[in-house]
Amino acid sequence: MVLLESISCYEHKLSLILTMDALQGNTWP
Structure with a gap:
């Protein structure tokens, strides 16, 4: 299906x- 793609x-x-x-060093909480 196009939608799935x-x-x-x-x-x-x-x-x-x-x-x-x-990679830029951003940290996730």
């Missing part, structure tokens, strides 16, 4: 952003 792509981008933030 879109969600998967969104989650991949979100995880990538979180990873970049972590």
